Amino acid sequence: MRRESNRYPGKSRETRIENNMTAKEKIPISAPSSTVPRFNARESWRIFGIMAEFVEATERLNAIRPAVSIFGSARTPPDHMYYMLTERISRLLSDAGFAVISGGGPGIMEAANKGAYFGKSPSIGLNIQLPLEQAANPYQDISQTFQHFFARKFMFVKFASAYVVLPGGFGTLDELMEAMTLIQTGKSRNIPIILVHEPFWRGLLDWFRDRLIAERMINPADLDLIQLIDKPEDVVEAIFKHYETRGFLPLPEEHELMLNL
Template sequence: MSEPRKFAHRAINDTLLTRESWKIFQIMAEFTEGFEQLSQIKPSVSIFGSSRTQPGHPHYQLAEDIARALSDAGFAIVSGGGPGVMEAVNKGASAGKSPSIGLNIILPHEQVANTYQDISLNFRHFFSRKVMFVKYASAYVILPGGFGTLDELAEILTLIQTGKTRRIPVILVHSPFWQGLLEWLKNTLVPEGMINAEDLELFKLLDNVQDVVDAIFNHYEYHGVGPQADDRGILL
């Protein structure tokens, strides 16, 4: 009978430990700069979508039009700062009346900051960047995208569901793209008891620019603008 396999523990290299400890200051710097830059810019809407969507694609134009309309309505616009839908978002916002903000992530490939940003912040860490998307957002607007877009969607729905951030509008744009996801949530996760049927009310599927703008304003007419006083201790 063979011996059970065991993981070989190695001594911690002091040089590596020191290098890892210094990353704490890098992370702190990202949070500090983000808080200082974004805390003065309210209200804002965070808009997401694929980095691979090309100019001329209907989703690119839709993102640009939504960002322009929300910017003209008084919302600062926050995107991931890169190409594709993110570029379209910043382009539309920069043509509007409110600030255009990009939260760029430093990657070995794909992500290059677009040129339509009034405020551009660079992040090495996804988790600090994600906090900035959520903390100051009055709404989330999510266009078709890949893993990164789905990650942002899951993040905000989890935070709202668990009461870690206030209830804000979460709008999925272009319902044909999202319909399959909605059916899976409704027909698999709800019957399995993994989410409640009421959780499907945490987001809306919409298709045109004015409906997105109206949904955000209607939400705040019904729910009010800010969190309740006894909620503030647990909110991001």
């Protein structure tokens, strides 16, 4: 017959189990209502706020096709060559029939909106509310404001027929890597990703080759997702070339893919 442990003489089996439980195991599954943080209800209602951002932006932008998303630094002044280069690219795209989507703020974003604003096609700004407030630039035919970065990033991808990326910082790199990852993994349709101004991007591309490819973190063919172009006219030509055998709108299978983005 199995003998009971005498580690806790005179105590019941349930008491011995209680004494052997760790502090983590003793935490009740459902905390008393008095200890539930007051903001839990706010967290639940926040889900509806996120849904509202997706619904409102989709309804406002759904008819804006084709479109090109342009990214770059918010810190670039109007007299900088990057600003003027962006404005020229955006104006050419707008006159060629592309709506232009930017982040709606200053710097490269403003240059992108400005070029499109004075062109033939809509200028769209997807603004973001930040702790250090980002002022919306005045060159927007359609201005949509977001509280959540991920909802805003989704709209950049969903409505873009191409990505044009000018020099920028962390936010610009984030958008670039997001687009490359989605296309590489087959979660998004294949669209042109164009990096503008080769001297700025050269070091990053060299690192991709010397580290990511050399150490087999990515396949050599993954770099084919990127085009490096300096001239504004060549940017527009590269986008048209990508779509010369098909239309700009998503194909049925691509539309289905984007529903699962």
